[in-house]
Every structure is written in structure tokens, then in C-alpha cells.
Amino acid sequence: MAITTAQSPFRTDPLTGLRIDLTAQALVKTNAVLAVVFLLVGGLAGLLVALTRWPAVHLLPADLFYMALTAHGLVALVVWIVFFEMAVIYFCATSLLNCRLAAPKWAWAQVVLMTVGTAITTVAVLQGESSVMFSAYVPLAAAPHFYLGIILFAVGALIGCFVFWGTLVIAKEEKTYEGSLPLTVYGCMIAVVIAVFTLATGAVILIPAFLWSLGLIKSVDPMMYRVVFWGFGHSSQQINVTAHITIWYTVAGLAFGAKPMSEKVSRTAFLLYICFLQLGSTHHLLSDPGLSASWKIVNTSYMMYLAVLASLIHGLTVPGSIEVAQRRNGLDNGLFEWLRKCPWGNPVFSSTILSIIIFGFIGGISGVVMSVEQINMIIHNTIYVPGHFHGTVAGGTTLAFMGLTYYLVPVLFQRQLILKPLAAIQPWLFGGGMAVFAVALMGAGTLGVPRRHQDMTFAGQALAYDYGGMNQLLMAIGEIGGVISVVGGAAFILIIVGSILMGEPVPANAKCIVAPPADAGGHKKIGMGGFEAPGTFVLALTLFVCLVLYYFVNFKYLATLWPLT
């Protein structure tokens, strides 16, 4: 392969000591800023949706509700997250491998295509003829440019993946690092592999839908669409999971000097993701007729549990490595001294740890349980589903991305954060609100309240159903949590944009913000009862017990709903 040796300029960052390729830096900044702008748009749409589903407020009429819901799903789930991921993979591949970016022109093409695609699809949604939700199930038809914009966006993202891959190849050929890829870059690589499958699958299904909307092909089979669509729709969530877990590892290293408990175990867990994670796509189709129980169960249970095992490994090793680092630095008393004395007021840390907790306890447990074919019947298409995935994608992914952003603004923009006291509580507002929102919606969903529904009271409808006061209350509590979370999201955007525009420059003699590796020479004994990280072990057992209990409670509940004797 012909690789030019022309070097783009670098700078050495005073805060981290990293050598940063300036072209890559410009791309990282652009993608990150676009991401934050779209988080604002997606969050506002989410506020409108939440204020409609709060029964006492019931803000929007039906047509606007479905328009806002389509916009919220697309912009928050796809646009914000993928732009941010582009920033992350470019940053890791260059700064952490000490390498220049492959094909910067193509990387700019990624930015342009994704921006133009977003603009086109947004226009389509706002024109009102495309309120089809992000899943756009055929034969529900959107305007042709709705699909076109998504396709352009996906092509852009795919180009970004190839730029990342090319950078790995260059780094290897130019020997800019030694040995295996660092774990953080490794995680990005895994995310990119999943992304290539995801985007290819997206093309396979969205291009026919586009041609159909133009009238060039007669029909797209709805069942076929659902199967292929979720290969795209679900796998894209697995990119997010992989990306935010990678960020957990990164922050643990940067903030505590924590080293993964075992590189090999962590990497093997990532390999399990590659083999099994995407198969979970089947969980969207557990209630679909026409697909065999074998296909459903092999994919969601047998295979998926191996991926869940991998998630448990990550969930154990990241806090475990923090615990070990803290104990080595002297916080070795009792089970939880290391945890109590974590920097809870530092938004980089609190975002990350809240992301781990919310993702594990809310998103993770509910996800595993609802992927059981029988239990899925209780909650399929109910508001439980949004409850679950706000635990994963908002409380988990989005919060982790926020934490990394707090870290990167001083590095990339060389500005200090403004409004530090607000920043200290922001992750608690966003994460806490999201946790209330998710749990309350899961409650209402278990009792049958539907998702994607403008009026759960069915006012004026011939075939009405009364969900009762309990459900109205749960929805109100949930949406109040949602509003708190929007306040947290707005605070984040204010702090980040404000810091970029008006923050004090980072002083030239600034203190390094990377923690030195935790007392590495220390062979001193830490931990209790032969465990180096006993606190994490107890927390992991707690998670496991919650999971098992919740699993059986759901089966018990199912049995009362459908008495089988």
C-alpha cells in the first residue's frame, strides 16, 4: 500500500503530554461541536415529547407529537451519538497512537455528508410528511428525501470508519506504537467493526425503502424490512455500548491511573462482543409471528448471554481497576473507603460512574430480562421499552460521552471549564432525572401503557381503555424526571459551549490532568480476604442478585397474567 510520508503539523499538549495531529484535532473539534449542537436539538424535541406524555400537561396535538417523536429519536439516538463517536475514534486513533490521520480529505467528506444528510432528513421531518419514527417501518411511507438524508449520513459515517481503519494501518506500518493496540484504541476498533456491519445492513434496507418511496419498486415486504432493519437499528446501539465502555476504561486510566485488571480478559470480552453482541437484534422481533422459536432463542438467549457475560466482565473490571488504584494509593480501609473517597464532585468522574451504575442496574438488567421470549410478551411495544433504552442510551452512553467531553474541552480547545459548581451537579441532574424517568416508565410499561402514543386516556375515542390512576401517576413521575434530565442536558450544553467560547485559556504551566499510574511498584498487599477488589466484587454480586430476582418476579407476574392451569 502506498502511504505518503508527508507529515501534518503536530502540537504537544501540555495537559496530557499527548502529541496531537492538528488536522485530526480540527476534525475532532468539528464533530464534537456538531454533536453537542444536535444534542440540544434532540433534547428539546425530547422535552416536547415528555411534556405530551405527562398526562396533566399533554402539550402537543397528535400530528406534532409524532413529528417531535420522530425528530427526537433520530437526532438524539443517531445524530448526536454518531457525530460524537466520529470525534472519539479520530481522537483515539491519532493522539493515543501518536499517529497522523489517514486521508483527512475523506474525513472532511464524512463531516459534510453527515451534516448534509442530517439537514435533509430534518427538513423532511419538519415538513410533516415523514412522521414515521426512526424505525420507518414499511408500508408507513415517508418522503423520499427522509430516506435519502439517512443514507447520506450513513455513507458519511462509513467513510469515517474507513479513515479510522486506515489510520490503524498507517500506525502499524510506521511503527508509531509498540506491541498490541492500547486497550482504548482496541475498544474503538471493536466499535468500528460493529459499525461496518451496522451501516452495511442499513444500506441493504434503506436503499430499497428509498426506491420504493420514489415509486421505482412496487413494494418492500414488511416482515423482511423488520428483520433487516433491526440488524441496523439494534447493532447501532451496540456501537454505542462498545464506545461508552471504551470511555469508561479511558476515564479510569486518566483520572485514577487505573490499569485494566487484566488486559487479556478485557480484550477477550471485546472479542465476545464481536462474535455475539449483534445477534441480540433479534430481541426486537420476539413477538413477531413467522419467525421460528429456534431463531429467536438461539440469537437472543444462547448467543446473547455470551455477550452479556462480556458486559459483566467490563462492568466488573472498570470499577475493579479503580478500586485497585485507589487502594494502592492508600484508601485501603474496609469495603468501600475507596468508593467514598472518589472525586464525586468532579464531573468527569461522576458522569462516568453514574453511567456505569445506570447502564448496569437499569439498562442492563431490564435488557437481559426483556430479551427472554416469554417475558417479552409482557412489555412488547409498551412504554417499558423507552424506559429500558433511556437507561442504556441516555443514562449510559450519553452520560459517558458527557464525562469525556468535560475531560477533552481543556485538552482540545485549551480552555478551562466555566461554571464549575454547575458542572459538579450536572451529571447528577441528567443522570438522576434519567434514572427516575427510566424506572417510572418501566413501571407503567409493565402495567401495559403503550409506547409511541399521544394520549393514554383515549379522550373522545370510541374504543377507549382506562389505564387507571396508578399509571397516570407513574407517567407523571417519569416525565418530571425527564424534565429534570432536560435541565441537566441544558446545563451541559451551556457549560461546554460557554467554556469553548468564553473559558479562561489553560495556563501554560497547567498541571497535568492525567493521574500518574497508581503506585505501580507497590507489591504491598491490598484488599480483603484474598480479593484485590472486594468492594467491586460485592457490588457485582448485588447486581447479579437483583438480576435474578427481577427475572423471577417477571415470570411470576407473567403467570398471573396468563393463568395456564
Place this chain on the structure above:
Amino acid sequence: MSNEPVEQQTVLQRVLDDINFIMMLGLVIPTVLYTLWGVMEVASLPIAR
């Protein structure tokens, strides 16, 4: 990690370090087990009359 000469590395370590092999695995497994198998099931449903 993998600074040792290639002969001394375990098979697992070599798989973990081979990014192109990982890309292949990550594309083939879900394509076969999820997409192709799923699509075959839909395709083999009888058409309603």
C-alpha cells in the same frame, strides 16, 4: 502483551491482535446467524391467498 516473538504468543493473543480477522468475524457471524437465517425464515413463509 505481544512484544514477544510471534512463536511464543498464544493463539488467543494472535487472534486478538489480528484486526482484519476480527473484522471478518464481526461481519460473517451476524450476517449468517441473524440476517441470512432470519431472511430465510421470512422467505419460506407461504404466501396468503
